[in-house]
Amino acid sequence: MRICIFAAMIALLTGGIAKAQYHPYAVPASLSAPKYVPYYQARAAQPPQPIELPQPQPELAPSTPPNESPLFEGQMGRVLNGESLVDPSGDYIYQDDPNYLGEAGYVPGVAAGNWFAGVSGLIMTRANDDIIDLTFDATPGGLEPVLLRTNDDFDWSGGSQVDVGYRIGPRGWIAATYWWLDPMESSGRVTDPTGQLNSIFDFRSLDFSPIESVNDLYNGARAQAVWRSSEFHNVELNYVNCPVWCPCDCIRVSWLAGARFFYFRDAMLFGTAHDDTEFDVSPAYDAYYKVKVKNHLIGAQVGFRLDWRATCRLTAFLAPKVGIYNNHITSRQAVYNGLGQYAYRFADGAVANISSDENNFAVLTEIDLGLNYQLTGNLSIYGGYRLVSAAGVAVATEQVPYLHDDFRDMREINSTGSLILHGAFAGVMLRF
Numbered sequence: 439m440r441i442c443i444f445a446a447m448i449a450l451l452t453g454g455i456a457k458a459q460y461h462p463y464a465v466p467a468s469l470s471a472p473k474y475v476p477y478y479q480a481r482a483a484q485p486p487q488p489i490e491l492p493q494p495q496p497e498l499a500p501s502t503p504p505n506e507s508p509l510f511e512g513q514m515g516r517v518l519n520g521e522s523l524v525d526p527s528g529d530y531i532y533q534d535d536p537n538y539l540g541e542a543g544y545v546p547g548v549a550a551g552n553w554f555a556g557v558s559g560l561i562m563t564r565a566n567d568d569i570i571d572l573t574f575d576a577t578p579g580g581l582e583p584v585l586l587r588t589n590d591d592f593d594w595s596g597g598s599q600v601d602v603g604y605r606i607g608p609r610g611w612i613a614a615t616y617w618w619l620d621p622m623e624s625s626g627r628v629t630d631p632t633g634q635l636n637s638i639f640d641f642r643s644l645d646f647s648p649i650e651s652v653n654d655l656y657n658g659a660r661a662q663a664v665w666r667s668s669e670f671h672n673v674e675l676n677y678v679n680c681p682v683w684c685p686c687d688c689i690r691v692s693w694l695a696g697a698r699f700f701y702f703r704d705a706m707l708f709g710t711a712h713d714d715t716e717f718d719v720s721p722a723y724d725a726y727y728k729v730k731v732k733n734h735l736i737g738a739q740v741g742f743r744l745d746w747r748a749t750c751r752l753t754a755f756l757a758p759k760v761g762i763y764n765n766h767i768t769s770r771q772a773v774y775n776g777l778g779q780y781a782y783r784f785a786d787g788a789v790a791n792i793s794s795d796e797n798n799f800a801v802l803t804e805i806d807l808g809l810n811y812q813l814t815g816n817l818s819i820y821g822g823y824r825l826v827s828a829a830g831v832a833v834a835t836e837q838v839p840y841l842h843d844d845f846r847d848m849r850e851i852n853s854t855g856s857l858i859l860h861g862a863f864a865g866v867m868l869r870f
Contacts, residue, residue, distance in 0.1 A: 551870040556601040558865020564592045564622050564668055565858035568835045573628055573662045576636040585628045588664055588835055595622040609680035619670045627663040629715040635659040641842040644781040644790055652781050655725040661711040671701040690745040698761055700735040706834040721776025728772045731832040735800050737763030757806040765800035767832045771848045783843055792845055798853040800830030821864035828857040
């Protein structure tokens with residue numbers, strides 16, 4: 439009987455020690471533990487320690503346990519549950535409140551203000567639109583091949599973009615964007631000292647004087663040229679919703695909605711030099727046909743942004759936007775000589791200087807694809823590719839009438855054209 443009682447006392451004592459050793463909240467004294475220590479880590483503890491309730495810890499970055507990466511399981515759990523974690527080494531910076539900051543995208547780390555501002559550079563070009571034949575070879579017995587068309591490529595044009603935003607509430611921003619491009623230009627020219635250049639255009643009854651018609655200067659010419667020019671300005675004001683990360687912490691989606699104004703000017707000038715192979719040598723015998731259209735798109739847009747985290751600091755993003763707009767179009771067509779005198783129609787004296795305007799429906803789409811690298815919690819650099827496409831716009835080459843003394847046709851605006859801009863962008867964004 440005494441032996442049984444002694445054995446039971448030994449069993450109770452041993453069980454008490456084991457229970458203390460494997461208590462899930464026990465923390466080895468040799469480690470500086472975070473607020474929460476995973477169960478598996480507590481089981482791997484050293485010699486038994488008295489059972490103690492966890493003491494409150496200051497909100498500081500936890501130290502890294504021996505033989506562990508800077509992000510071990512317990513710390514990752516805190517991040518996903520909405521707590522900040524800043525690694526003292528600077529290699530890892532996380533925050534559960536990432537914010538959409540225009541092109542800069544995800545800004546991790548502790549919030550450092552309610553404003554952001556960004557500046558970026560653009561370099562873009564315009565895709566060719568409808569091709570128009572202008573000049574042919576009038577050499578007797580020749581095949582009269584077309585010598586000049588409007589299919590010359592547009593130059594690459596530089597520009598700038600400015601982004602400014604302010605936080606309104608915990609998950610929203612008001613963001614303003616303005617970007618512009620320097621005028622894009624294109625030109626082509628053909629000369630013939632023998633004066634065998636004829637225009638495909640027919641100006642019929644248009645004259646500069648009773649003895650000199652417009653067709654006289656556009657046929658049998660020694661030089662003809664075409665100049666193209668386009669200009670772009672863009673203004674946006676959007677509400678941007680703070681993004682949400684997926685449970686895997688690698689993909690984030692945010693959305694925006696707002697208003698947009700887009701300005702697109704397109705111009706074409708087709709000139710002839712009848713008496714010389716250079717323009718402005720004999721201005722009275724030079725003639726010009728000019729078409730200029732301006733598109734003012736005002737409307738609403740929606741969009742989203744998808745970010746994929748490649749590393750702790752590097753993200754790839756896709757950001758499409760689409761909107762519907764009222765397009766207020768103004769148009770002007772004119773025929774004049776090198777002295778600035780407008781041609782007129784001899785039958786009724788109407789001057790070849792025609793202006794008109796109208797409103798039409800348009801659609802505009804923009805897609806950005808690029809990379810963002812977070813230098814610090816408040817500063818990032820980014821770059822990528824941009825595509826801008828518009829339908830329902832007026833372009834200069836689609837306004838040319840069949841007969842160039844048909845002023846009624848000149849007043850009609852063709853707004854069924856399209857525009858495609860594409861190119862690269864790169865910049866820097868600051869949170870403050």
